[in-house]
Amino acid sequence: MPTPNEILTELKKIKYPGFTRDIVSFGMIKDIEVAHHGVKIILNPPAAKPELIVQIVDNIKQAVTAMGGVPAVEVTVEKAPPPRAAAGLQRRSIPGVKTIVAVASGKGGVGKSTVAVNLALAISSLGRRVGLMDADVYGPSVAMMLGADQEIRVTAEKRIVPLDRFGIRYVSMALFINEDTAVIWRGPMVTKLESEFLFNVEWGELDCLVLDLPPGTGDAQLTITQRAALDGGVIVTTPQELALVDVRRGMAMFSEVNVPVLGVIENMSYYECGKCGHRHDIFNHGGGAKLADELGVPFLGEIPIFRELREGGDRAAPLASTNPDHPASIRFRQIATQVLAQIEHRN
Template structure:
């Protein structure tokens, strides 16, 4: 059955509901995603009591249908604080926040240390949101180890400049730019602080990003100049910290959490990557890098636990082939859709 018919089928179900707010709320639906017998409805609305009542009726009625097993509602409200329209020149010191209102909700993805899969997670989160119908920007701010071009199959793409603006590479609803596309693949970037900051400023201000709903920033590992400067210069919707389960990674994850806390950045939560390995033969789960550490930290630091991603060979192979895991396997879509659902929930919480 074509996807359009499936969406119309869901709309016809919820149109049956007799509630004064129903028709108005239906107009706020941004996307209806149907995968097998699972329905996901994205609504551009804040979660008020009235909205909660109506969407509760939607879920109840949809799940009564024999063709559907599960229905979830994701709420997104795109509100951006008003800022001065003056864009700083290249020579400006970092005195005022940039006006990046056209980029929508800006999300930082960080890790206290390298090698925990931060860029892979960033890539799949950005792709997952784009697949939901949103316009998404993905900025590879990992200057010393840019990997997004390779992961998206764009490492051989040539950068274009039009009207003095760098043109991002586009794949569907996803726009991406990386410093790795401005240098030969095997050339080391040996820059100190000032040059590093100019590069970040160039990626933010001199790329023709257009209007985005969400803007994902894949930060360098650690807690250095880039993190501090961006936290001071950008109005951030929230930050996500990536860690693996072992203690050495969690210690550094706590440092990233502390940095965002000190810069008054909302922490959307922590994602545990390489959480476990599941044997393809017997199905048994193996906690290769220990277990339970990430959840303990989220409780001790009082931040949300956004989900776990297992250690899967297909994730690595998909990245190497330049195709995000969420597009390659239904299981990948399911895994990251759940993480994105939790991210959206935190973005819309107080």
């Protein structure tokens, strides 16, 4: 009969379905007992779809049986605690921060940071105290979009003091890491840094913290969504068909960790000509609404392509704050209202 350690080594080869991380590093194996009648494994899965758990149990049974000399394998699945109650285990809330909303996208370049920045400002314009965290080591866009009027400070306790810009507090990992060092940081190191960073910020009292997640739905994003006690996720997409496939992945990621998807935003939806007012559907817009409907999540709205939105981002003059009457700013306020309504309804 194999020893518990040998079994653990085998279990490390089993990947969590859809991810490159294994079930052991996910902290799912609570106990392994080896007795004369067989092996008993206690599984403590994160809140996940039942069919995923069934698959993991099957994989475990197969792997242990294949080791040979094991008369029987029993896998007991512990009931996953509700997300908030899991705080001590993996999820942590941030003192003083009432709600956390993550902005995700299946792939890069869809305007996630533009949405995160303007959404944060729009929530702030509705009278809430707002923080924004750029959790992407490789994409310094939030810092560029909001600008920095001073060096970032660190307290005597080595906690990071966020910058105050346009009435919100923000921190970007990019303010700490230059491009040369970022490239040598790979995989697990970046993931750990990204998921711990937000707990080391002196946020103060916030009604809402918006997280601009790194683009994609892989291990790094999953770890952050697992670590922080998120209240909801917002998914940004563009109308191209390919991006919509990515939205499904984003939804799967949030459902994996039992975080409700507050809705989908279709960005760069169409182009409205400033001269003639004609609307040009560059990428066959409307897919976001259709997809949201199919998947049963709210559609939060469309943001057309506006030159002013990009220019505001490039000049550290974010539109939602510098031009609140612009059609894009009005749309961001409508989206912010829905996001707040959903969070407040859920709480």
